[in-house]
Amino acid sequence: MNLTIIGTGFVGVVSSGVFASFGNIVYGLDIDQKKVDMLTRAEIPFYEPGLEQLVKEGVAKKTLTFTTDYTKAIPSSDVIMIAVGTPSAMDGQADLTYVFAAAKSLAPHLKDGAIVAVKSTVPPGTCDKVAQVIRDNGGTKPFHVVSLPEFLKEGSAVEDTLHPDRIIIGATDAMVIEKLKELHKPLGAPVVVMKPESAQMCKYTSNAYLATRITFINQIANLCEANGANIQEVIAGIGLDKRIGKHYWYPGLGYGGSCFPKDVKELAAYAKAIGQENNLMVTVSTLNEERMVSLLSTFEQQVGGWKGKTVAVLGLSFKPNTNDMREAPSTKAVPALLAAGAVVHSYDPMTNEEAARYFGSQKLSNFSNYHMATSVDEALKGAHVALVLVEWPQLITLEPSHIKELMVPNAIFIDCRDQYDRAEIEKVGLKYIGIGL
Ligand SMILES: NC(=O)c1ccc[n+]([C@@H]2O[C@H](COP(=O)([O-])OP(=O)(O)OC[C@H]3O[C@@H](n4cnc5c(N)ncnc54)[C@H](O)[C@@H]3O)[C@@H](O)[C@H]2O)c1
Structure with a gap:
């Protein structure tokens, strides 16, 4: 044709x-x-x-x-x-x-x-x-x-x-x-x-469901953090229930990218427009918007304030294997860290060019404290805190002893994707912070 x-x-x-x-x-x-x-x-x-x-x-x-x-x-x-x-x-x-x-x-x-x-x-x-x-x-x-x-x-x-x-x-x-x-x-x-209308609802429903799954497990992760449970163990346990399944559980910073946030927002706005203010999509969208802000504030307390800290931000795209930064966690984390007085060294295997364009155009406060590293080692060198935002294969297979050598003594490793083993990281003398653990 x-x-x-x-x-x-x-x-x-x-x-x-x-x-x-x-x-x-x-x-x-x-x-x-x-x-x-x-x-x-x-x-x-x-x-x-x-x-x-x-x-x-x-x-x-x-x-x-x-x-x-x-x-x-x-x-x-x-x-x-x-x-x-x-x-x-x-x-x-x-x-x-x-x-x-x-x-x-x-x-x-x-x-x-x-x-x-x-x-x-x-x-x-x-x-x-x-x-x-x-x-x-x-x-x-x-x-x-x-x-x-x-x-x-x-x-x-x-x-x-x-x-x-x-x-x-x-x-x-x-x-x-x-x-x-x-x-x-x-x-x-x-x-x-x-019918065309059903096809269009299929698309919104697929994305809304996946976004809801992410929001759901983040809500459970919050509870785990308060009561000593480990979200990864919980996932392993619930996943064997055939009605639930073990796939597509991503406790972390919330959903991002070019589709989920806008599609959920669109369904939420539609629900409101037809008088369904209490529609679940309204809550999911709000919870996701608030998640990054609240996590950054929790991390800030855990590291003893960002001011004067060098933070290695690892992963700038919204997920691995793409250089798309639309609604990526980095677009919220980097400005917030700079505004709070941190020095940011960022690295991404594929997204540095986009990030230079994006952050360069944002009129960020303290932008002179932002440095784009060309390797993960360069980003980690001399950092007080490592913030792993994206599970690029290159960023989740680093040797803990190597990370330790590059960072300052008593450095803090924040694993927002729960990819590293806490014991391995702590064994080399780094402090480990994960999500829902
Ligand atoms: N990106 C995804 O993962 C994905 C997945 C499924 C569905 N979608 C949906 O597919 C659509 C496209 O998404 P995308 O990510 O490919 O968009 P995109 O922003 O990457 O690309 C859109 C392109 O359309 C072009 N364009 C705009 N107006 C035009 C016009 N009048 N004539 C010709 N070209 C024009 C733009 O120049 C741009 O190159 C969106 O509705 C999105 O929600 C995206």
Whole structure:
């Protein structure tokens, strides 16, 4: 099939590469000329394992072309996927500006019977609004608008897209459903067909459930800290109950990234807008927002104040295997530490460039106390406190004796991901602080 995927962000580039690898002719379309130029040279504007190779192959075989030109891509496309960003608006609800802008731009160029599939995470009712925007902007030929939510995870996005747990098609027209099933056939995944509104709720519900699981275990971790229980032992115990399972338990700093915080916030704002002030999502969102602040304050007491302390902040992305810093714990921790008078030495295996850009643009107080290290050793050298924020493999396999050698005497090791063994760390003479332990 001929496809256009609008928006060459994490979702758009991965989907473009995967569909091109199945022999479809794919345009990846973006309004960002710089991104399109990079992708045309098969350079990926962000870090995602396996993606460069996929894009390289598509570009070389000419099944994958990147462009900024709607008039070039849309007229030949059987399926157009909208995969632009949907940030939260000021009131917390989804800001659909980019989705509608894409719909407006594609409208006059649609071919007869084209399928416009909304891949961006959007609230129920958006397909009708997109259809209206298309009609209002020169979409005169028959077309279809459907929901095709995306479930990939950054850090394993290529793998997730090649081997999805399921494909959800939110559509009602039999011909459209058949065409979309055909497009996804090479993936060999179960396909679930439903109303567009249900498909959109599936996406929000998946993220809201996972975010709630993280918030739930953090709440239990708080209780463990007060009563001498160990959250990791509790997880091992509850995980064997088949109704609960041992996967996806992450006591820590709360959920971050480009999706969970905004999607939960959007559901919470929606619940409030329809008079459900007590909806669980409202509480989950608030608890998550408060978590980092309260943990930093607890750590501050445990280390005897941040002022004058050198803190090695290890891990700046929102999770391992990505350089995405959207809603990463570092974006809250680094400013707070600097404001409290600490000297911050940060290190991340992949995110230093983004971090330099991000923190450089934030007008942070005491910014002269911020230093970007180019190795974990450099970050730890002379530090009073180590703060492990992300479980990058390189950051969770450090030798305790090596850490001890680099840091000042009586240093404190704060393991926000519960990755190190307390006894091993304490054996070398460091003080250990974990989560829920
Ligand atoms: N990132 C994820 O892990 C993930 C996973 C599942 C779903 N989603 C959802 O998918 C959507 C896209 O997320 P993302 O992380 O890929 O976004 P992103 O911010 O990385 O990329 C969005 C891209 O859209 C482009 N764009 C904006 N307006 C445009 C227009 N009018 N025409 C063409 N291009 C335009 C931007 O320039 C940008 O390159 C969001 O709704 C998100 O919630 C994201």
